[in-house]
Amino acid sequence: MARALINVPPKAKRGDIIEIKTLISHIMETGFRRDNVGKPIPRNIITQFTCTYNGEEIFSADLHPAIAANPFISFSTVATDSGTITFEWTGDNGFHETGSAKITVE
Amino acid sequence: MSLHRTGATRREILLTGAAGIGAALIMIEPAAATPETMQRAIRQLVGEAPIKKGKVTLDVPALVENGNSVALTIDVASAMTAKDYVKAIHVFNEKNPLPNVISAHLGPRSGRAKISTRFRLADTQTIVAIAELSDGTFWSASADVIVTLQACLENLD
């Protein structure tokens, strides 16, 4: 089950810098471990995270195997307009997960 | 002789164990970054450009309770205007299997050049954060982290 937790303040004043926090279920298997019979466990990680604000990309990150399981990422953005902030995670084995949050800017 | 430094798998250990623990072990070291490979990864990013100390605050605990999840915050002093902003923040490590940790891409709309994440540390080592600014300059900070391991271990089979 993949599921994400997103924290975006529901309301903000225009021009405010808001903090966005994201957490997503993912094993982040490094590709450097072996199972109990010595067979290498293939890499299975999220490689890319992107955040768009009313369709415009405002933040992205390239993730490597050193990112902890169930990746947590927080960053900031300027509250410009009311609308939708969307989140997209992609990774190995066709992993793809999206989420979104509404924000009202006054 | 201490066996604790080996990167050998349990199977290798058990096989060797069957033949006598005192016998020579064939040690298979996993791929690991080194301070040199970290420097190479950094040079690949910045090219020949100088990397200056400053502007970057790297907040990471000096002593971590478990290397599987270490809180990391990078804050770069910048006005974050359309003309003067932080383009990217990159984090590198010395002793994980790979030198890269994360590359975050920001812009004037970020408002503040600050990111947080949680990462893995295989061993006690130095972490380097590099900020790439819109004017093409690179700034960095580094921190030493001591990683402790669990006293009680669990086998999973």
Add this chain to the structure above:
Amino acid sequence: MIRRVGKIARADVAAWARRARDFAHAATAVARLACPALSFLLLCVPAVAADIPPDQRRSGYADLGAETKAMEDDDTANPGLLWVLDGETLWSTKTGSANKSCADCHGDATRSMKGVAARYPAFDAKQGRPVDLEARINLERRDNQQAPPLAFESHDLLALTAYIANQSRGMPIAPPDDPRLAPFIAQGRTLFETRQGQINMSCAQCHDDNWGKKLAGNVVPQGQPTGYPIYRLEWQSLGSLQRRLRNCIIGMRAAPYEYGSAEYVALETFLMRRAAGLKIETPGVRP
């Protein structure tokens, strides 16, 4: 290490190798101290375990570093909440040949499940023994949903347990004053205080007699079951109290019990009585 008895040394080495493999290259100087530290602790402990005075009982939360505390406290940073959210979905998902959801009988969990985790394990008259929350979920599945049991440590069982226990967050642990539990609490106490395993150690030697001291890089906690299921950084996942007990028993180099065994449930029943009054934190975060 090799100077010690071969069998123990091999077990040590296998365990260390596994940990090292967990993230490739993990043998730090501190880790190498862990085994001597464990042996040293054994030499230091008194022979008789004494109960922790009630006013000194505390959750392992008190011993966490600032970063781990912050991780538990912030619901958008605590990975355990990912399981709680999945549990919320499962609560109202119809299942089994009865095609019923938990919610069909129990309604709104935020009301009906409030306080339940604080009084489990509870005595089940039909079974003639105490059952923990996980076993209760599986009994309900069998009897009311006509669904197969969820496997121990499976995502869904952890998610449902975490969701139910989360409804008691902040409430004091209040084991029922049920005389039928007495023999099981006594059995749990005996298990807790009995030396076992290749290194001949009891739970009480660490968690009653030496809590608050350091074992390698970690503070020895009192072993209070306040946050289960917990998100353990070592596991990089959520896990049950039984998994944690199993982990300790392996640490003593003893053979672990089967998941769901009477021994684990007796230990859980004793531990919840021992923790009476401490607040439920589910999902707790621990190193």
